[in-house]
Amino acid sequence: MTDTKELLKQVAEGAVSVEDALLTLKREPYVDMGYANLDLHRRLRKGSSEVIYGAGKNAEQIAGILTMLMQKGQDNILVTRLDQDKYDAVKAMLGTAFPETYYKNARIMITGENRKPDGVGTVAVVTAGTSDIPVAEEAAVTLEYLGNEVDRIYDVGVAGLHRLLNRTDRLMKARVLVVIAGMEGALASVVGGLVNAPVIAVPTSVGYGASFNGLSALLSMLNSCASGVSVVNIDNGFGAAYQASLINHM
Amino acid sequence: MTDTKELLKQVAEGAVSVEDALLTLKREPYVDMGYANLDLHRRLRKGSSEVIYGAGKNAEQIAGILTMLMQKGQDNILVTRLDQDKYDAVKAMLGTAFPETYYKNARIMITGENRKPDGVGTVAVVTAGTSDIPVAEEAAVTLEYLGNEVDRIYDVGVAGLHRLLNRTDRLMKARVLVVIAGMEGALASVVGGLVNAPVIAVPTSVGYGASFNGLSALLSMLNSCASGVSVVNIDNGFGAAYQASLINHM
């Protein structure tokens, strides 16, 4: 967007023809693979390379996208929602020349090296129960990928309030908090009341019956009586981590 | 039910004819007013007189039922969900010979004298916010009517946890707790985790947007991660009080 003025200037100066200018606007910065349009300028615009949402793509598509991105010089790519089987298939296609780490719990694959922490403070990732950990790991691994120091505080749900209160110091030290809970999702409100930092709440599909696959926790968090709480989609550890990282890098 | 054997005995002894026995079974213990069947034995069976749910009846019907019950010697009747206007209309019909108390906040009318407390312990009525008080008063007044000592602990929602923790003693002293909250309803889980007594949770319709008129609090409470919590209908202060009183009189 900010290049428009530059381009217009070049057009005015005759350095760039009208046709070329139009072409430039149309061709860049995407690579069109037919089934996917890859954003090569995303690191510039958004501060990190393209992120691949693995759930809706088959192994061929993921391998194809990775190959293309690496050909274009993108060497630090995050793939989310990649279960073990699909990961194995992708790996089989790409072979050993393909440097990456797979985080099974988090269902995440990252190519290249992990970024050094460069965020301002620490991001706390807090869960109500053990069952929420896969979502928490999706958040934690994403946060580390995006250059944040992470403090994992797991299984401190409100039914045993001492567990939580005993971590008050760590909660208070965090610059941003990602609070993850299923069932009744009360943890977000309680943490939101204790701290004076932004809380990003992630409802999880943990539970049964009237949890309705996370709806209960979602509504609970949206209705939080504590100020300073906002919410992302059910099980969306990545989304919470992304926003938390934005805030932690301000 | 337990009278059936007695009646059968009397039939066997010839003291009661078959026809009369059948008639008795059919006629008692209800008074059929066409639009209402009044249960005159309810005090025996259930420990309190007939309770009138005022919301779905017009003033004429309520006045008619009260008149009939009082003619039948029932002198301590609870009418719930009776707003000021309907109460005024009922009062205008029944006049001064009609001893009663009206609890505006609770929307409850009670005829006759209030019962002395005869429950084993105290029932705590706890609310998350000020807006939950009308439901709490419906519960508290009902509890007092049913012979319970009530400890009102209002506006101690989890967003300011200190407010709640500072009342830990009173919470722990209660034999049963009625916990009332709208919005995200987290209070039930937190209280349920603190005490070792039965918690009856009442979701309220307090809130807006994604509270969906109490659905959020309802689901939250049903999914409580704390043990020992059960739930009644949205805004059903009466129902929670009734069960709490049953437990407190055991």
Added chain:
Amino acid sequence: MTDTKELLKQVAEGAVSVEDALLTLKREPYVDMGYANLDLHRRLRKGSSEVIYGAGKNAEQIAGILTMLMQKGQDNILVTRLDQDKYDAVKAMLGTAFPETYYKNARIMITGENRKPDGVGTVAVVTAGTSDIPVAEEAAVTLEYLGNEVDRIYDVGVAGLHRLLNRTDRLMKARVLVVIAGMEGALASVVGGLVNAPVIAVPTSVGYGASFNGLSALLSMLNSCASGVSVVNIDNGFGAAYQASLINHM
């Protein structure tokens, strides 16, 4: 919580230093295993050892938690929602030195000896149909684990009212009733109208189509026209049993 005063006293008397007091408050009574915080004082606070919700944990986690709890001297632990396969895996990890009983129908494992009944009366566990029995067994086995005498009354749904009425005596003798039904869940209201004891209703996911996995029974029970009925989550036999046991031990 009640130890705070004691601790403060010891601080005042110089028996405990400020630093130690703080440390004590922070460290106890939980064991932090990273993926789980185990509550070792739960028996004191809540009257029973830690309960493990098996559904959201894998076999490794359950075996790890059991091992730790037993090392800490907790010898009577309940694991719920443990299906046969996961139970087999846990057992394979822990071996024969691991005394336990597995209740297949109830999907429950209990380590150590069962507690002798010490509740005041009997808890009736009542189901509408045969299909509700797994939930009922979760409730019944939990009740026995918590020291209650249980009266199982199964398959007495309201479509054949005689089946229910013929058990009126047993229903009336119970100190608390756990009433379990899927489909339209009408049993809770009918039983609630017959007895004068607290009824804890458990909707089940039994049914199809417009039962919406238990929603129909859940709403039905929440709207019960009978007084004295409260409700727990769909299929939550454990939760109902827990509250029933609390009441039966008062």
Added chain:
Amino acid sequence: MTDTKELLKQVAEGAVSVEDALLTLKREPYVDMGYANLDLHRRLRKGSSEVIYGAGKNAEQIAGILTMLMQKGQDNILVTRLDQDKYDAVKAMLGTAFPETYYKNARIMITGENRKPDGVGTVAVVTAGTSDIPVAEEAAVTLEYLGNEVDRIYDVGVAGLHRLLNRTDRLMKARVLVVIAGMEGALASVVGGLVNAPVIAVPTSVGYGASFNGLSALLSMLNSCASGVSVVNIDNGFGAAYQASLINHM
């Protein structure tokens, strides 16, 4: 439909021209008033005159339709969902030459004389509570309009089972039963289990909170564990009566 053959015969015999036949097919048996198409043959096809659903029409439209129908010789018309205000407005337009009866409770107006009962047996209209009576009266008045003997059995909800069991004889005598209940709607299942006749269940919007304006009773009735129960829309007393009358006239 059955006239098509007759018409074709007349065409074959030359008694009716092709154009006239087409015209006949197109013109009859409706009167097109622009905003309404009136069915003048409905009594033939369906056994009763046109029924006007008053809720979605204004007073002018209702008065217009009534005038047209009466001009066409239809003298026994049912208007449903007509509240007092709209009725007054209609009456003011049509004046005294307009013979009719208004049933305030049922929100029904009927022109002309009521039909003599000509159904085979009696239709029982049964309600759980007093608040269900307006819907019950819509059903009962419609049933009488359609020529049925009606037995009104009101306020016999399952929370006081004796009230219902004491009417077993009347329930059993009915040829068809219309069972009307709000809240948890359990009455339909219980009655369905007692009788051996078709039960048409009408959920009502009576209740609050998790009754969700009748959804609870609706789902409950659709999931009835009793055989022989079918369901109509929430508050649809007319629809239940219509089908009950069809059955009672077989």
Added chain:
Amino acid sequence: MTDTKELLKQVAEGAVSVEDALLTLKREPYVDMGYANLDLHRRLRKGSSEVIYGAGKNAEQIAGILTMLMQKGQDNILVTRLDQDKYDAVKAMLGTAFPETYYKNARIMITGENRKPDGVGTVAVVTAGTSDIPVAEEAAVTLEYLGNEVDRIYDVGVAGLHRLLNRTDRLMKARVLVVIAGMEGALASVVGGLVNAPVIAVPTSVGYGASFNGLSALLSMLNSCASGVSVVNIDNGFGAAYQASLINHM
């Protein structure tokens, strides 16, 4: 119920003692198998033997119930929702001495001989599409089991209205109609407008996306603008057949 008077008479005459009378009332007519209470008088009360809902029972339970019922002389039993695998398991347990027919499409097993048609007229079973046929066969086989002549009219959905109109004669000849449709369920309204007989509508879970597993068809049928239509649960071919048979035997 109707035997109560008789029993009372015998008590009055001394022919039956009070204790025996009570015992009789309590013991009969159910056989309590622990996991199931079998109704042996159902044929008397309801006109057909016990029906077994197979979905929520395992093969052992079904085989056990069948064995018991046959020992008690019930030789014509319907088992619904019995898929091929469970049927095979039941058959393997009961062996060749066990005369029965299995209807794979309908997922129904019937023991003994089919009843001769003794209903007054024909029951039409009408479907919108080919995919609705399993539900339709559940209805049709049940209807035949209950003694009805069935006219199967399949795949006549409203998108091709000619298919339906060409069967108008058969539709009109039916004494009762069971109309089965998924997706938008419009067939019920259209058939309801054509005929003058009771229509029992069965929504099916056929469809995808916004059919929400039959919710769309269910709501559609409940809101039918045609008079004389009532509705049963989604996919409940049995329930519709049961009520249709009741009506057809009046």
Added chain:
Amino acid sequence: MTDTKELLKQVAEGAVSVEDALLTLKREPYVDMGYANLDLHRRLRKGSSEVIYGAGKNAEQIAGILTMLMQKGQDNILVTRLDQDKYDAVKAMLGTAFPETYYKNARIMITGENRKPDGVGTVAVVTAGTSDIPVAEEAAVTLEYLGNEVDRIYDVGVAGLHRLLNRTDRLMKARVLVVIAGMEGALASVVGGLVNAPVIAVPTSVGYGASFNGLSALLSMLNSCASGVSVVNIDNGFGAAYQASLINHM
């Protein structure tokens, strides 16, 4: 969008400076009134002037927007969802110099002259009932405003199929059809099966109970078994008309 190339050309030719080009891009073609951004080029881009959705704006805002648009030379403006009271208020503010027509039934105000029909064919606006007419009029008046010939076919719901079939010619003659129905919304499928032209279905909130304010009709139409049917929002007569007009002007 298409002007970008033109502008770039002028920049290249030096006819327009870079700064001016940027300014132009930023300033046009909107007028920013603070509370509203008015699109002055909409007639060019979309074929009609700005349309004002009246429901969410107060009279002052509507009057302000109209005044501004007319100052900018826009003389043929459509305001939708404008009830009588708000219209009166707007009119009072703008006075007599303000040429407009108000369509009460359609809740639409149009300034200036109506456009002459210039669409290719006729658009049929079809309703199931009388109560659907306000939505139909919103569609019809919008269609006429957009230059279409409209054929109104009202009250031809599927419960009386003859009413519909008798209009088959008119239905078949239409180039596009807007089909409007509440309750079960079956009309869309039936019309969709009869014609070979695009059908745009409009569910209405007409109905009660399980119509859930139009949800039933909406789902029904989305699940239409007829090909060639698409759907707009509940009661969105304007939206259907807009798309129909686009199609009719191709």
Added chain:
Amino acid sequence: MTDTKELLKQVAEGAVSVEDALLTLKREPYVDMGYANLDLHRRLRKGSSEVIYGAGKNAEQIAGILTMLMQKGQDNILVTRLDQDKYDAVKAMLGTAFPETYYKNARIMITGENRKPDGVGTVAVVTAGTSDIPVAEEAAVTLEYLGNEVDRIYDVGVAGLHRLLNRTDRLMKARVLVVIAGMEGALASVVGGLVNAPVIAVPTSVGYGASFNGLSALLSMLNSCASGVSVVNIDNGFGAAYQASLINHM
């Protein structure tokens, strides 16, 4: 329908007897296979042969229908929702004499030759993401089958607006647009605001958590603030294509 007049004429002329005329009306143009009624005149009425919805039919039924249709001279048949396994089974039954193409991505089988493009313009099929492509291919293959030129524009979701804006020319050139998106479905509104042609929006079930299997995208598209957008069922690529083709052939 249009043949009725012709037939009547022949009856009038004596060329056809009344009985034969009736028979003709009843027998044609369907072939009744018991489980399916095949429409042989569909090409005449609707412009394309019968389309088979494969999801609710088993392989035997599909093979049977294909055989029958081909016997009746229908040589260009579309089968939708046919997954690989079912396709293989159908092919195994019908053998090599059976000329067809299978589109795996689109889950579509087409017999005979593809039709040459005869639509007026191009139909753009636009998706938000890679995961939406199967639905898009169902639309695209259907469109080609129906004689349309298709422009596939995939993976241009609004999170990277440049990708979309760079295709503005192609979007603007399309005569009709099928816009396909899951998750929040915003693409439909953005495209609807850019173009001046009809947009048919297809929500997909792509997403997780609060996408509720496509509900989010569905509601989003129904509430589109852009004019000219209508919506079909979730994942209904076929339906959108069908209507788009109708419009493109006008």
Added chain:
Amino acid sequence: MTDTKELLKQVAEGAVSVEDALLTLKREPYVDMGYANLDLHRRLRKGSSEVIYGAGKNAEQIAGILTMLMQKGQDNILVTRLDQDKYDAVKAMLGTAFPETYYKNARIMITGENRKPDGVGTVAVVTAGTSDIPVAEEAAVTLEYLGNEVDRIYDVGVAGLHRLLNRTDRLMKARVLVVIAGMEGALASVVGGLVNAPVIAVPTSVGYGASFNGLSALLSMLNSCASGVSVVNIDNGFGAAYQASLINHM
């Protein structure tokens, strides 16, 4: 919380007695008014004084709370959801000695002086339409109260993308963005894709029909395909502002 150590130290030093320490913990920092517990330390803990949610409190309660807070020296209090009537009543009770400003559009009252902007950057408040402005003003006034510079960008919904793109500079300059939209809520995704700052999305109840009072926009925003977007409750301008201010003050 952080004072606990201090207090313990004083206890250890004998400066504070155990009883006094306990008392202190219990009494502070709340004022218990019976119907409300006022938090006097909130400014310390949370950075702003107590905020009063006006919707669930009557005028007496609000006036009482304000009086108490001002007595306690709190002179800059925000009251939200205070409609004109309730504001007038509060003002009448408190009189002229009560310095405050009322923001009618925002339904907010603020006592005392507004805080000077002390946030790091600007917070953009962006709306899709004119109807979203009341929610936007609730956000904007709250932001100003909390010390933020606000840039209001109203009525830039995605249906007219130019309006939005022309404000790209202002969007990009904001440190945090509050994006407010009803209907399909697409604006959040589009803005989220354009900027590299945290976006807090507020769904509004603006819309009708299938917007289901904001549900559509809520789901849309939760499913946003753009990274960096989190969501608050429907119409919760205050909540979004609160979190945005937290972030802007980091």
